[in-house]
Amino acid sequence: MPSCPALFISAPASGQGKTTLTAALARFHRRAGRRVRVFKTGPDFLDPMILARASGAPVYSLDLWMVGEDACRRLLAQAASEADVILIEGVMGLFDGTPSSADLASVFQVPVAAVISAQSLAQTFGAIAFGLSHFRPDLPFYGVLANRIASPRHSDMVRAGIPDSIRWLGEIGNDAGFELPDRHLGLFQASEIADLEARLERAADVIGQTGLSELPPPVHFPEPEHRIDVPRLLEGMAIAVARDDAFSFIYPANLDLLAALGATLAFFSPLADEPIPSGADALYLPGGYPELHAATLASCELTAASIRAHAHAGRRIVAECGGMLYLIDSLTNVAGQTTAMLGLLPGQATVRSRLAALGMQQLDARSLRRSRADAPAPHDSETDEKLTGHTFHYSVLDTSLVPLGHATHPITGAHGEPFFRSGPIVASYMHGYWPSAPRFVASLFYDPPE
Known part of the structure; x- marks a missing residue:
């Protein structure tokens, strides 16, 4: 021990x-x-x-x-x-x-x-x-x-x-x-x-x-009695991860999980106008402070072109909070300045001076399937995992997208953050703690053959 x-x-x-x-x-x-x-x-x-x-x-x-x-x-x-x-x-x-x-x-x-x-x-x-x-x-x-x-x-x-x-x-x-x-x-x-x-x-x-x-x-500190074996559902997949001062809200455990699932990770900086690393099968845009760096992000044409090309090729993008705001049409900061973003998701976000949402959240993977029968859902429909996490943001999103489903408050069961799916993009304000739902997380990064 x-x-x-x-x-x-x-x-x-x-x-x-x-x-x-x-x-x-x-x-x-x-x-x-x-x-x-x-x-x-x-x-x-x-x-x-x-x-x-x-x-x-x-x-x-x-x-x-x-x-x-x-x-x-x-x-x-x-x-x-x-x-x-x-x-x-x-x-x-x-x-x-x-x-x-x-x-x-x-x-x-x-x-x-x-x-x-x-x-x-x-x-x-x-x-x-x-x-x-x-x-x-x-x-x-x-x-x-x-x-x-x-x-x-x-x-x-x-x-x-x-x-x-x-x-x-x-x-x-x-x-x-x-x-x-x-x-x-x-x-x-x-x-x-x-x-x-x-x-x-x-x-x-x-x-x-x-x-x-x-x-x-x-x-x-005794070891737990039960060993957890993570299935290597992302074996051979290359996942690009945005990481810099604009996209830095990343749990180390989330990256560990992707590696345990079999993925190879490659990091790049949108603020440095770096393109998505060559050969990336999927892209992870974590949360951070895009509102503080909106003008710089808008000027980084090489990064923007590579992300748009990735999306138009049908390759998966998983975006959380600030990462989601980077994908929308425009972002208005607390001073009222509006900056065009990537335009891959319809919507405008406005950063306010008061907190818009704060608290623990959980997502029942099955709820995404039940909420919209006509929507393309992640694979592995048998999983009953619950993704845990939280929300914390000052911005408000106005979008025409219909949510694929919602997270809930773990105690009250009240509606939490919506999850959006548009083509290859899965996005939400919720910051997930990915080791809580390995199979569901794997499903976010790829679709199996039809």
Whole structure:
């Protein structure tokens, strides 16, 4: 049974500094020569980019619903067999969501360190720490760290309110030198922060002066009892994947699944006006920020011509969220500027200043067949898989396309994001976690002979 020192970094709410301090700790251990594996709780693309730069290794998602308990167990067991320390960053507040960060930490008995911003707090800090540590008896609570301490006097008042029963892990002062910038969808992408390395190094120096720098206790991570064999349904297929600052919302596990299904992956950058790699049988356009790069994308004629030729040849295109917006007629940003896109799907999208959709989603593969009997559906009609994932976007799409089907909310069953099929293109706002439905995902990338 593999074991490894492991720590779960959580907080009472978003915005407390979880990502910054998890990245700082990852860089601290990496500098010490340790092999570090970092995981992010829940659906997220931006935080893992920062954490991957800090740790030097890909960052995978853990979520008891989207990923599944067995798959989480498998990922942790593999990491424990390879790493010297495992760090898990929580999502939102410790007890927020169903399932929550606390649920994940409790299932795997990973000790929880709570990061609490002390901004605008004094002795009440201790009440919050007490609540987090005692709310659930089954939660292995490790200690508390105070972030954004303003002065020595502020530190004294914060510490005065903390019960002796709660381990004090130290404090971090207000230091704009390593706070991470953010925008409407979350943190800036790692590639967009010019001085990210300097920020990580400074943050590692500071975290090294706290109790978080000590290795946490080892945790045992047994392998799941059941082995999963992925059928090689994409054997011999070449799949082109757009990957740059405009198309970067990609789960590493999704790429792993395509490879396990037998596909060969080739990456290209639409922002660099690169064409689809030669010989590609299918194309994956992931989500990202096309609205921030619309003018550049519109000027990249070589990329546009290759994607249009790919579509007109009847080769499959799978597009998620921002990837879908690249395929439509036009995209209007929040400032009201409209830019022509590829025109392969009818529709216009407008980016708004307020969130348009947020939440977990799931798609029953069978629902696509039931919804439109006259529509060409993906192959493997016997699959009863459910694709898990999420949605998070500020744009609204106006299209004449009739949805092939809809995802649903996993708890309420309410209608979620539509799935569109137009010729060889399958598109949706939903970001799927593909390992949850391998056969269905394979069906998105090719049709069998008629």
